[in-house]
Amino acid sequence: MTSTDVRKDAEDSGPSGYAAARLRLLTEGAQSGPPRRAALSELTDDWLTGLFAAGAEGLRGVSLIAVGGYGRGELSPRSDLDLLLLHDGSDADGVAALADRIWYPVWDLGLALDHSVRTPAEARKTAGEDLKVQLGLLDARHLAGDLGLTAGLRTAVLADWRNQAPKRLPELQELCAERAERQGELQYLLEPDLKEARGGLRDATALRAVAASWLADAPREGLDDARRRLLDVRDALHLTTGRATDRLALQEQDQVAAELGLLDADTLLRQVYEAARVISYASDVTWREVGRVLKSRAVRPRLRAMLGGGKPVAERSPLAEGVVEQDGEVVLARAARPERDPVLPLRAAAAAAQAGLPLSLHAVRRMATAVRPLPTPWPAEAREQLVTLLGSGQPTIDVWEALEAEGLITRLLPDWERVRCRPQRNAVHVWTVDRHLIETAVRASEFTRRVHRPDLLLVAALLHDIGKGWPGDHSVAGEIIAKDVAARIGFDRADVAVLSTLVRHHLLLIDTATRRDLEDPATVRSVAEAVGSQSTLELLHALTEADALATGPAAWSSWRGSLVADLVKRVDAVLAGDVPEDPGSVAPTAEQERLAIEAVATGSPVLSLRAQTEPPTEEQPSGDPEPLGVELLIAVPDQAGVLPAVAGVLAMHRLTVRTAELRALDLPDGVEGSVLLLNWRVAAEYGSLPQAARLRADLVRALDGSLDIAGRLAERDAAYPRRRGVVAPPARVTVAPAASRLATVIEVRAHDAPGLLHRIGRALDEAKLRVRSMHVSTLGANAVDAFYVTGPAGAPLPGDEASAVARKLEETLRG
Secondary structure, eight states: OOHHHHHHHHHHHHHHHHHHHHHHHHHSOSOOHHHHHHHHHHHHHHHHHHHHHHHOTTOOSEEEEEOHHHHTTOOOTTOOEEEEEEEOSSOHHHHHHHHHHHHHHHHHTTOOEEEEEEOHHHHHHHHHHOHHHHHHHTTOEEEEEOHHHHHHHHHHHHHHHHHHHHHHHHHHHHHHHHHHHHHOBGGGOSSOBTTTSBTSHHHHHHHHHHHHTTSOOOOOTTHHHHHHHHHHHHHHHHHHHOSOOOBOOHHHHHHHHHHTTOSOHHHHHHHHHHHHHHHHHHHHHHHHHHHHHHHHHHHHHHHHHHTTTOOOOOOEEEEETTEEEETTEEEEOTTOOGGGOTTHHHHHHHHHHHHTOOBOHHHHHHHHHHOOOOOSSOOHHHHHHHHHHHTTOTHHHHHHHHHHHTTHHHHHOGGGGGTTTOOOOOTTOOSOHHHHHHHHHHHHHTTTTSOSOHHHHHHHHHHTTGGGGSSSOHHHHHHHHHHHHHHHTTOOHHHHHHHHHHHHTTTHHHHHHHHSOTTSHHHHHHHHHHHOSHHHHHHHHHHHHHHHHHHOGGGOOHHHHHHHHHHHHHHHHHTTTOOOOOOOOOOOOHHHHHHHHHHHHHTSOEEEEEEEEOOOOSSOSSSSOOEEEEEEEEEEESOTTHHHHHHHHHHHTTEEEEEEEEEEEOOOTTOOSOEEEEEEEEEESSSOOOOHHHHHHHHHHHHHTOSOHHHHHHHHHHHSOOOOOOOOOOOEEEEOTTSOSSSEEEEEEEEOOTTHHHHHHHHHHHTTOEEEEEEEEEETTEEEEEEEEEOTTSSOOOHHHHHHHHHHHHHHHHO
């Protein structure tokens, strides 16, 4: 039976005919989705128009209006009928009688009714006092009666809304935020409220209201489809339960999935989550735009006065190569070329997360459209930017979601698609699989000072549950995926092996600690054999805690933490034979020896700059090699203050140190003197590298004391106030016990920042310590440095003195 036949039956049979036609429309299944909602609205329109015509004979200046969801023509099986009887006030008794002639038949059929009787002035006054009423009137649709009266109210209400938008939109935003606080986020709930939860139908309606204000508009792509999907699910929920409910309860999900022709309840939830994610992201972007527009309106008169009436120019502050901040967002620089810069999405995302700023929608869409795929394996910069993004703490979440909204995450990591929006039917878990992985990385960023390889910790956090998109044991499947992903993003074989071990055994410590007898030597030996090394154990311990904390409040406690720590201590004792070796003597290369001899002969530093590139890949067998950084070799006659001088000069020239080594060089026979060799890899924060001659000249001045590095750096810091952004965990300085027989090893783990190595070098210099060798690495946003130091006599420091130096250095870095 067609919708036309149904409507004809209703017209022929009166109210009882409407009820029968309505039942057939909802049960025969000939139509579903938007066509059925539209047909039900049209059927109801015809019935109510008939009731109005029968009761309004002789009345003038009155009209019947559908508002809210019914006004949009979107009636679900158990939706309320939202109606307004509008009149000009000339015949109050006649209007009251007409209202009874309409309302009572609706009630008699058991339909929910939200009704009101008002004049245009009353309607506008009520809308001005009640935001929900005003939102409903924005969707007002004429049903019957005086069309001019309806049109006049619609015009007036829209004009009121646009005029009052600067006041009403913040109220609407606050209303949405309060509702989200009460109902939670639709995209993560196991029993979500399709209407009230954040990302639900109420938020979609709020976005329509914002668009109607002409002040801002939501991202359109996918929004209508997301809204339609939630409405379809609500229709199926009404039909399967026979109730006017918006909560998708667990016991009803299989029936709802079957009504929609879906495979199972998990497939249903995944579609609901995907729709909610689109609406939530659109809401974030839209409310951000509203705030920017309102702020701009507030400051524009003052700016115009200051600029003599000219148009204000938006300030653009550089963040990274090709990335700038403008109006509180991260946007692409004018010179950025996404089509030539495959690392740009990760660089922009890392810069945004580090600065605690949102990624501009326009920037993300431009990159999604223009950027070419990364080569396999990824260049070093791409890997480092990913680590920086993952280690940025809470801001990582919003930036990651912005990339995901435009499909950039699955292009970077194709395996992500299987865990995207995947529900976890476990009361302990509060997130979907993908959000749990990001939450774990956020938690792991708090532990980067506890481990020697924070980059491996953060990537393991991102991948530890990646196998949940595959059948079988997710740890076993995840190990295979992690090997592939780690190799693709450019880790070497040793690191790939560590990452795959961490993913395979990410549940090993918590399961063993809570389920096995730790006094049994076999238990500890089995864990030691699975883990393999102390460094992997250290990473696994941090990953275990981050994973548990990101799961939910029930997954971690001080008791569980103490059990895991006890197990780790026992396993570490078994693995204690793997003692770090002292830095041995390494034969210099011909170039290093040449520089050293020249430094001795001239009595001053000499250096060379040489670009490093990665070899061509299978996907890029020809063409320009990918830049890896610039190798900086410096030979300096052994003297005090070399480390702070070199580090300070590099910081002055805005060079980022990615890796650094310092060691005393053995000179050839017959050459007298002592030379320190510094082999560093550096990169420009933005712009081009300085010339080697300029670096050398500044280094000479720094060593002879004529260049005030500390003052220059302080002036620059004062000129550029610190940005709000990620709050990094405090620096941690420790003494590695028994790490070397020839020197004391001081380990520094800190947030990488301009001048960090200069500050460390100055502190060690002021403590009258000699740095025999140094191994510095920057892993994402984390600096992990080891300094082999001795006292003035060349011997390791006594234990108490070493601890005091470590405490003093930690205080300096935290100050």
